[in-house]
Amino acid sequence: MKARRLDPARSEDHQGNRLVVSQGAPVLMFDFDRIIERRGTHSSKWDNMAKLSGITEADAIAMWVADMDFAAPPGVAEALTAEINRGVHGYYADTGSWAEALVVWLKRRHKLTVDPAWVTPVPGIVAGLGMLIQAVSEPGDEIVLFPPAYHAFRKIILANDRRIIDARLINQQGRYVMDLEALRRLITPRSRIVFLCSPHNPGGTVWSPEELKALALFCAEHDLILASDEIHCDLIFSHATHTPTLNAAPEIADRIVSCFAATKTFNLAGAHMGALVTSNPVLRRKIEARVAAANLTSLASFGMIATEAAWRTGEAWLDALLPYLEANRDLLHARIEKAAPGARAMKLDATYLSWIDFSGTGLAADDVADRVAKRARIFASPGPQFGPGGENWLRFNFATPRPILLQALDRLDEAFADLRK
Numbered sequence: 169m170k171a172r173r174l175d176p177a178r179s180e181d182h183q184g185n186r187l188v189v190s191q192g193a194p195v196l197m198f199d200f201d202r203i204i205e206r207r208g209t210h211s212s213k214w215d216n217m218a219k220l221s222g223i224t225e226a227d228a229i230a231m232w233v234a235d236m237d238f239a240a241p242p243g244v245a246e247a248l249t250a251e252i253n254r255g256v257h258g259y260y261a262d263t264g265s266w267a268e269a270l271v272v273w274l275k276r277r278h279k280l281t282v283d284p285a286w287v288t289p290v291p292g293i294v295a296g297l298g299m300l301i302q303a304v305s306e307p308g309d310e311i312v313l314f315p316p317a318y319h320a321f322r323k324i325i326l327a328n329d330r331r332i333i334d335a336r337l338i339n340q341q342g343r344y345v346m347d348l349e350a351l352r353r354l355i356t357p358r359s360r361i362v363f364l365c366s367p368h369n370p371g372g373t374v375w376s377p378e379e380l381k382a383l384a385l386f387c388a389e390h391d392l393i394l395a396s397d398e399i400h401c402d403l404i405f406s407h408a409t410h411t412p413t414l415n416a417a418p419e420i421a422d423r424i425v426s427c428f429a430a431t432k433t434f435n436l437a438g439a440h441m442g443a444l445v446t447s448n449p450v451l452r453r454k455i456e457a458r459v460a461a462a463n464l465t466s467l468a469s470f471g472m473i474a475t476e477a478a479w480r481t482g483e484a485w486l487d488a489l490l491p492y493l494e495a496n497r498d499l500l501h502a503r504i505e506k507a508a509p510g511a512r513a514m515k516l517d518a519t520y521l522s523w524i525d526f527s528g529t530g531l532a533a534d535d536v537a538d539r540v541a542k543r544a545r546i547f548a549s550p551g552p553q554f555g556p557g558g559e560n561w562l563r564f565n566f567a568t569p570r571p572i573l574l575q576a577l578d579r580l581d582e583a584f585a586d587l588r589k
Contacts, residue, residue: 200488201569203571213235220547231547231548234437234565237569240485241481260468270287289472291471292431292442295464297363301361307328311325311362317370319549337371348383361393364396367410367518371516372516380411398412398426399432403432405497405518422447425444427442431475434482439471441472500564504524511529512528521549521566522566523561539583545579548564549564
């Protein structure tokens with residue numbers, strides 16, 4: 169998909185993206201270096217930083233929560249502007265176009281064929297997973313996690329009065345692998361669901377088709393539902409390929425619930441829209457009953473409009489973004505391992521969240537955290553919040569304009585300067 173062509177009389181669009189002439193016609197070039205001031209805009213990432221981290225300096229840099237500091241694709245702004253200009257913002261009618269946009273995106277981008285009838289819109293994937301928990305388990309039942317894993321999984325499981333089974337991932341030469349034999353010893357008759365991040369958050373691992381199929385067959389053997397959170401599936405770097413879990417194990421699709429969203433891909437976290445996808449009609453009715461019980465069948469129009477527009481118009485933007493993120497990743501990993509001798513970045517094939525192990529520096533975890541927060545004035549996500557295996561780690565969000573990233577890296581150089589003497 170080519171970049172969108174715009175009026176040749178204009179030198180840039182309203183978001184500051186540049187127009188250049190290519191083969192005699194103006195083509196939009198996305199400007200990811202442009203710094204957009206987010207402080208004072210109700211940005212959780214920037215405006216909640218002092219409250220959550222204790223870093224109160226005005227020049228603090230936010231590298232924690234998973235949203236990007238880039239403007240969303242221009243087509244999103246155009247769709248929202250059209251809605252605003254209509255001036256009437258009533259209840260949203262789900263006519264099927266949203267699910268259709270997702271289905272077309274999954275087919276084109278991931279070679280996954282999905283029936284629109286399998287799609288249940290939910291107000292965010294974590295909320296949807298909470299509804300899945302309520303649909304197929306009871307208080308006291310068990311949910312399997314592969315820690316270190318996305319911290320919101322733990323919160324939603326405990327908030328629903330379920331127990332967590334931690335099947336720790338193995339760090340195998342800088343890549344995570346699942347230990348299904350260890351999991352076999354951990355599950356009980358009260359185990360109900362397995363939560364999987366695919367690609368993995370925070371490790372950035374892209375699971376192979378063989379790994380996904382092995383896990384799916386394990387779930388079938390033990391009568392478990394496999395919830396595959398694929399929210400980062402579009403953020404895949406070169407030399408890696410995302411395999412949808414439904415493609416890896418189509419023969420047991422009836423116990424797979426796949427989770428998709430445009431929000432991470434296109435920087436629309438505030439839209440709070442996601443989709444639970446399952447071919448199992450009984451399971452889907454149970455999920456939709458929980459959606460109805462929470463009176464969430466009336467969808468947020470702005471979120472639906474923004475995410476549909478992203479799937480329909482955002483591919484050129486994404487194709488331009490990925491090399492920029494990959495360069496940021498490489499820069500961060502090279503610089504931080506040099507700045508703090510002994511630090512090691514996990515091999516990252518997906519996401520914009522770098523997972524750094526500081527255990528080799530010889531510093532205590534608290535000392536590392538203090539250096540990053542107090543000396544460098546950077547808020548990174550603490551490793552322990554991701555569960556067992558997160559000790560001595562920090563997660564850094566590098567989806568930010570390169571001038572900000574370079575400033576952060578210079579500060580990290582200073583914070584660990586004594587280790588290089």
